[in-house]
Amino acid sequence: MDLLSILLLAVGLAMDAFSVSITRGLSVRCDIKHALTIALFFGGFQALMPVLGWASGRELASFMSQWAPWVAFILLGLVGVKMIYESFRHPEEDACEILSLRELLFLSVATSIDAFAVGVTFAFLNISLLQPIIIIGLVTFILSLVGVYIGKQVGHLFESKIEIVGGIILIAIGFKILLENLL
Template sequence: MDIYSIFLIAIALAMDAFSVSLTKGFIIKNIRIYQIIVIGLFFGGFQVGMPVLGWIAGEQIREIVSSIAPYIAFILLLIIGLKMIYDSAIDEEEKEESSKSSFSYKELTLLAIATSIDAFAVGITFSFLNIPILIPVTIIGITTFLLSETGIFIGKKLGHLFGNKFEIIGGVILILLGLNILLQGLGFY
């Protein structure tokens, strides 16, 4: 997998965190700079840790499933992409209601876990495709951090205009990357 594809995966994975950050920027009044940085570090940190855990799990079973790895990668990325698109259909008011208007480490931890579960499956995919994990997780973590920070600032200014469109874009990107992996595995190019 080339660096361009890894960067696209990083952007797609960061869309959940970006959307939550956008909402946080819109909802939390008088957010402080250290809180903005902590939010980015939580989201970026979990987006680094989850693929590593997935990659480790994938390494344990890669030999068993190596012949069907492109199919598994496609299915995982398809499911993640469809879930992101489905989640974007949840009513925005419901999302805002469930997102508290104050800063809480407990809530932030739960949000970081929730937005990085799909990264676990991507880590498994990297393992099945025999991709070393260090460069992808570095790109994923930095991208998520930067997009989370950006999301907060945009949310403070324009969050109500964009809503869930970023999750839809992320879902479509993952589905297309999964299809690309499948077609490569089948020898189409």
């Protein structure tokens, strides 16, 4: 997988975390400590989940090698459609200062489920993990940190549109994988 594809994938995966980070930034009292904590959790889980997905997918890879491009296309497409669908829902708006460790863990897992599916596709396509997980984790960390500060400045203006862009990017990558392997 080339660097541009990995970067686009990372941005697409980070959109859920970015969107949630914007909602966290809506709290006036959300400071650098909160922003860094949110970014570390979201970035860490986005890097961990593809590893877990890859490990699960490796067990199935020998059975699915001929179907790998289709599986990647379907998984990325479903995640992309899910992100677009969820962009039309109204997110919960808890204040940053009452964000507990339990809530942060829940949000971190919830925003990184799609990264697990991507890890499964990495296993099916026999893609090395080190570079993608580092890039995915860093991109998510940075976008989550920026998201908190954007939320402080502009609130909900762009929130649902960001998830739509992320969903479209994931669907496009799924098509790209499918076309590269069919042609």
